[in-house]
Amino acid sequence: MQMATLLDESGSLAVRQLSVYYGDKKAMGPVTMTIPGRQVTALIGPSGCGKSTFLRSLNRMNELIPDCRVEGEVKLDSESIYGPGVDAVAVRRRIGMVFQKSNPFPKSIYDNVAYGLRLDGMKDRSELGGRVERALKHAALWEEVKDRLHESALGLSGGQQQRLCIARALAVEPDVILMDEPASALDPIATAHIEELIHELASEYTVVIVTHNMQQAARVSHNTAFFYMGDLVEFDTTQVIFTKPNQSRTEDYITGRFG
Amino acid sequence: MSRSSLRPSRWPHVGDVVLWLATGLATLLVLVILAVILIDVIRNGVPRLTLGFLTKSPTDGMTAGGIFPAIFGTVALVILMTIAALPAGVATAIYLHEYARPTAFATRIVRIAVNNLAGVPSIVFGLFGLGFFVQFVGGGMDKLFYDGDKVFGQPALIWAALTMAVLTLPVVIVATEEALSNVSPDVRLASAALGATKFQTIARVVLPQAVPGIMTGAILAISRGAGEVAPILFTGAAYFLPTLPHSLHDQFMQLGYHVYVLATQSPDVDATRPLLYATVLVLLVLTFALNASAIVVRSRMRRHLSRSHG
Amino acid sequence: MNGNNLEPVRLPNRAPRPTLASAPSGVDTASTSSVSAERPETMPSQSPRRLASRRPPLVERTTELAIRVLAYSAVAAMVLILIFIAKEAWPLLTSATIHREVTLAKMWFIQQWPGYDAPEHIWQPVSEIPKYGVWPLIVGTTKVTLIAMLVAVPLAISAAVFVSQYAGHRTREIVKPAIEFLAGIPSVVLGFFALMVMASWFQDTFGFDSRLNALVAGVALSFAVIPVVFTVCEEALGAVPRSYVEASAALGAARWQTITRVVLPAAAPGIAASIALGLGRAFGETMIVLMASGNAALLSANPAESVRTLSATIAAELAEVVFGGPHYTVLFALAVLLFVVTFGINFIGDQAIARMKRRMGVAS
Numbered sequence: 001m002q003m004a005t006l007l008d009e010s011g012s013l014a015v016r017q018l019s020v021y022y023g024d025k026k027a028m029g030p031v032t033m034t035i036p037g038r039q040v041t042a043l044i045g046p047s048g049c050g051k052s053t054f055l056r057s058l059n060r061m062n063e064l065i066p067d068c069r070v071e072g073e074v075k076l077d078s079e080s081i082y083g084p085g086v087d088a089v090a091v092r093r094r095i096g097m098v099f100q101k102s103n104p105f106p107k108s109i110y111d112n113v114a115y116g117l118r119l120d121g122m123k124d125r126s127e128l129g130g131r132v133e134r135a136l137k138h139a140a141l142w143e144e145v146k147d148r149l150h151e152s153a154l155g156l157s158g159g160q161q162q163r164l165c166i167a168r169a170l171a172v173e174p175d176v177i178l179m180d181e182p183a184s185a186l187d188p189i190a191t192a193h194i195e196e197l198i199h200e201l202a203s204e205y206t207v208v209i210v211t212h213n214m215q216q217a218a219r220v221s222h223n224t225a226f227f228y229m230g231d232l233v234e235f236d237t238t239q240v241i242f243t244k245p246n247q248s249r250t251e252d253y254i255t256g257r258f259g
Numbered sequence: 260m261s262r263s264s265l266r267p268s269r270w271p272h273v274g275d276v277v278l279w280l281a282t283g284l285a286t287l288l289v290l291v292i293l294a295v296i297l298i299d300v301i302r303n304g305v306p307r308l309t310l311g312f313l314t315k316s317p318t319d320g321m322t323a324g325g326i327f328p329a330i331f332g333t334v335a336l337v338i339l340m341t342i343a344a345l346p347a348g349v350a351t352a353i354y355l356h357e358y359a360r361p362t363a364f365a366t367r368i369v370r371i372a373v374n375n376l377a378g379v380p381s382i383v384f385g386l387f388g389l390g391f392f393v394q395f396v397g398g399g400m401d402k403l404f405y406d407g408d409k410v411f412g413q414p415a416l417i418w419a420a421l422t423m424a425v426l427t428l429p430v431v432i433v434a435t436e437e438a439l440s441n442v443s444p445d446v447r448l449a450s451a452a453l454g455a456t457k458f459q460t461i462a463r464v465v466l467p468q469a470v471p472g473i474m475t476g477a478i479l480a481i482s483r484g485a486g487e488v489a490p491i492l493f494t495g496a497a498y499f500l501p502t503l504p505h506s507l508h509d510q511f512m513q514l515g516y517h518v519y520v521l522a523t524q525s526p527d528v529d530a531t532r533p534l535l536y537a538t539v540l541v542l543l544v545l546t547f548a549l550n551a552s553a554i555v556v557r558s559r560m561r562r563h564l565s566r567s568h569g
Numbered sequence: 570m571n572g573n574n575l576e577p578v579r580l581p582n583r584a585p586r587p588t589l590a591s592a593p594s595g596v597d598t599a600s601t602s603s604v605s606a607e608r609p610e611t612m613p614s615q616s617p618r619r620l621a622s623r624r625p626p627l628v629e630r631t632t633e634l635a636i637r638v639l640a641y642s643a644v645a646a647m648v649l650i651l652i653f654i655a656k657e658a659w660p661l662l663t664s665a666t667i668h669r670e671v672t673l674a675k676m677w678f679i680q681q682w683p684g685y686d687a688p689e690h691i692w693q694p695v696s697e698i699p700k701y702g703v704w705p706l707i708v709g710t711t712k713v714t715l716i717a718m719l720v721a722v723p724l725a726i727s728a729a730v731f732v733s734q735y736a737g738h739r740t741r742e743i744v745k746p747a748i749e750f751l752a753g754i755p756s757v758v759l760g761f762f763a764l765m766v767m768a769s770w771f772q773d774t775f776g777f778d779s780r781l782n783a784l785v786a787g788v789a790l791s792f793a794v795i796p797v798v799f800t801v802c803e804e805a806l807g808a809v810p811r812s813y814v815e816a817s818a819a820l821g822a823a824r825w826q827t828i829t830r831v832v833l834p835a836a837a838p839g840i841a842a843s844i845a846l847g848l849g850r851a852f853g854e855t856m857i858v859l860m861a862s863g864n865a866a867l868l869s870a871n872p873a874e875s876v877r878t879l880s881a882t883i884a885a886e887l888a889e890v891v892f893g894g895p896h897y898t899v900l901f902a903l904a905v906l907l908f909v910v911t912f913g914i915n916f917i918g919d920q921a922i923a924r925m926k927r928r929m930g931v932a933s
Contacts, residue, residue, distance in 0.1 A: 168820065493887055
């Protein structure tokens, strides 16, 4: 897989021979790729191809599923996240996740964003307030909620809730943000907001986004990985994938010959 | 950016261990309590538990013989209670679930009444039974039909049964409502689409499917009816009767009431102890059998439901 | 069909199909509320084709009426209960004969009794000078209820957390039925157990003066409350959406943090409901206290002393009273008190829970 720019900057994820098993059945892999830091990488492919499973193994969320086994290696910069004795909880502080269906806690907007910070023991109100504000600004939500921070998060619209979840993930200042079809449950306007946001986030964070919407991948990402039936078929810059892919299966998918 | 390194930590979070341990111990303690009670009753009650115990009447001042009259009385009470409670309870549930508009004033009143009825202390039911059934209704009947002779205007099987029916009404209502809501809406739509009236849909499609749930409710109500004592203290239970009740206006012996009196008012505690423990054991076995059958009915119903929606 | 000389196929004679021409207005007022879907029928002899509404047969209509009437049985029961208990207690407020012996004021306010140094609240209806001070009973009820709740609530909630968050399938299959069985044990059996076994054990271990006291009764009462609180709590905890747990884990929370910071707060309304239910159960319970509390109407804060609760008082004394006399009337008044307080607890509980749900933003 030739990469246009393979800078091992902070925030890159080096994946080596990663496979995921549910019981005895192999769900995905082996996959080897290096996700560059501070760029947006999109994972595309038909449903059931393993892209979400792959995503969830990048922050060890697969471990919440019983009977799930992971083989291979994933390194965040130079540290292996599956190393012996490495705490999954610590991994998830550095690699955050936003889900397909927004899932704010039934708490206030402020408490949602402050949740991760409080886990660490942060108590000072001015410090918390500052971090909350920064996270909400980063997620382009501050202006809309700054006057109702202590109202319930469930009163926000779908698009706002999703941006709140992004703010919540940003508050702990991770290196990487994983997004599992973040806009698929949203209307076109809210989707556009999210895509704009992703674009801005790339300057400071590594973003990996799973999407079934190819046009979205083309709009938003620097690099694209095409998954099919649990295997990584091709990984290259978005421009290459969408204009002159190397694999015929990639080309077939891009041109809509199957979906 | 705060950069905590992914340093290997060999220890699971202290908090996880503590929480798991504390909650696990609490659970264990609850189970131990149950076990202690059961073991004590079984150990002391089994020796006395013979066929004769179940079929004979008590003798020698409750120190020998059996408790058949109490079993008979309990069964009679429970049967009458169910006959009274089932129609009213099922009807209320059908009304609430199928006919009533959720926001209508009448609906809310009924719901409030059901919820609060469930919370009324059992002794208050007993007083109600005394004041309303025994004295008002029974006394009235005596004046009308018996020239003032005391026939129905005193503690009697029928009044105790009706009092218990009022007490267990919420149990039947709740179980029936749950059963009704478990009937899939698809089936109702299909029936309506074939041109059935609401009543026909309920009678021919919904209710038959809800029968297991209603049965569960009935069984649970029966279980309560067999065990509650306070409501029948003044409405019909008696400690020792020479004959079995053979009419609705007779008094009756009852297992729970028997335990109460034996335990608190027995002149010779040691002598009556074996009979007492054995009675408790019978009561527990009865309750257990009823609860277990309710669970079985419920789980079979759930399996049936999930299969048909699979 | 150009140039087709074939005869169109004739279908065998059939009755004219019903038409769906709309019915003239005014037909729908016949049916009751939002009920019937009407079956279109043809009456070939009627010229204007319309949907005649079929009158439901008598059986149906009667049964529907019966359902509506019976549906108010619960309401009727509540009303009747209140009426008939209040009716028997009413003379306490109105009858002069009763007032010679006891009045509402004498029940609630401290009285100076002859032969005593200082004014005291005493409940002693059966004596030369009948005394109806109600506070010893209230204090007794509070003591026993408090002890029961203090024991039951932490145990039940902890067990619910364990079963819903940590326990595997097999453990759950053992614990849940076991607790359901505990729930099914009649209170008279629990009272029996307290009286025969627990009282002696407590006395041997702690050396109490009174064998039967508030502590024994309270602990035994907690056995009845635990299943109530557990069942509702466990359901509430299990109903917390998995998405919250995932979100919390993805933010780097350890399991215990997720449970304490997300799951428990999200289940708070259900947990509150369970406590309210348990409180109601503890407050109104009769048999356990009747058998295990010692039945001495003492006014003291010491849990190791015998007590009398409101419900046990009624149960114990009603058998011996003169019908219609002052003692009888007062006992019914106590029942009214019980009824009203229980209603109040339920009401406050419901309001608190509704408010909690609203604050969390969850549609109730």
